[in-house]
Amino acid sequence: MLKTIKWLVICTFSFIVICNVWIVGSTHQGIITDSRALIGAEVGLVFGTSQHQVNGESNPFFDHRVESAKQLLKTGKVERLILSGSKDSIYYDEAEAMKKALVNQGIESDVLVLDKYGNRTIESLERLRDVYGYNQCILITQEYHAYRCLFIAKSLGLQAQCFVAETPDKKSHIWALLRELLARTKAVIDLYILSDNDS
Known part of the structure; x- marks a missing residue:
């Protein structure tokens, strides 16, 4: 039993690593930090997030996405x-909050x-x-999320680049970054294991 559990843990960990290496390795060229390097597109897609943190303070992920969208x-x-x-x-209402912030600027x-129906990254795309x-589009989000966005976009037949918004201090948001490792793994499962190939 212990050997079985050990191998399950090893296999699960290995699968997570493989998925993350695959996603990052296959999309890194589409990650753009300087807007001058963007090809340009008719539309940009801004991925929503909460405007405020649990403590009521402004969410820097939200603020930086809005700023980057305005820049484009x-x-x-x-x-x-x-x-x-x-x-x-x-x-x-994440979309409405972004609109108000942009109009105010x-x-x-x-x-x-x-x-207002972009509940998941894949649904937005x-x-x-x-x-x-x-x-064809330019995606706007933080770098840690950008790789998954581009990976999904490519699988859906979209031509996309991602203009990355500033990422807040990583030490302060370590759990969000760790969750992304699992979210990338889930993206592979959704697209290549559970998919009915109708997309």
């Missing part, structure tokens, strides 16, 4: 933005498209393709 509009790298996030209630509302009709 101001420099003409995208013509409009799809703000994709989840909406649990009238009190929690001088962005015209008519270039902002709200997608599927809706970009299937609902809004885009097959």
Whole structure:
């Protein structure tokens, strides 16, 4: 029994490592930190996150994504933005929160498209393709999340680059980074093991 458990642990750990190496290795060239290196696209997709932390303070992940999205509009790298996030209630609406933040910073509302059904990364990307009709885009999120976004986008047939927003101090958000290791593994399972190949 102990040997079985040991091998299960080893196999699980190895699978997680393989998935992460595969995702990062196959997408790193699409990670862009300087907006001048972007090819440009009609639309940018901003992935939602909570505007506030549990303690009520502003969420730096949210703030940096909004700032990066604004930069792409101001420099003409995208013509409009799809703000994709989840909406649990009238009190929690990630897309609406991003819109308000961008409008407050001088962005015209008519270039902002709200997608309030982006509950997961894969759903945001599927809706970009299937609902809004885009097959080329610039993704906006933090670097740790960007690799998975690009991996999923490629599997869905999308042409994408990712403009990475500033990542807050990693030591302060270590759990978010560790969760991403598992999220990448789940992405591989969803796309290549559980998928019905209809995407």
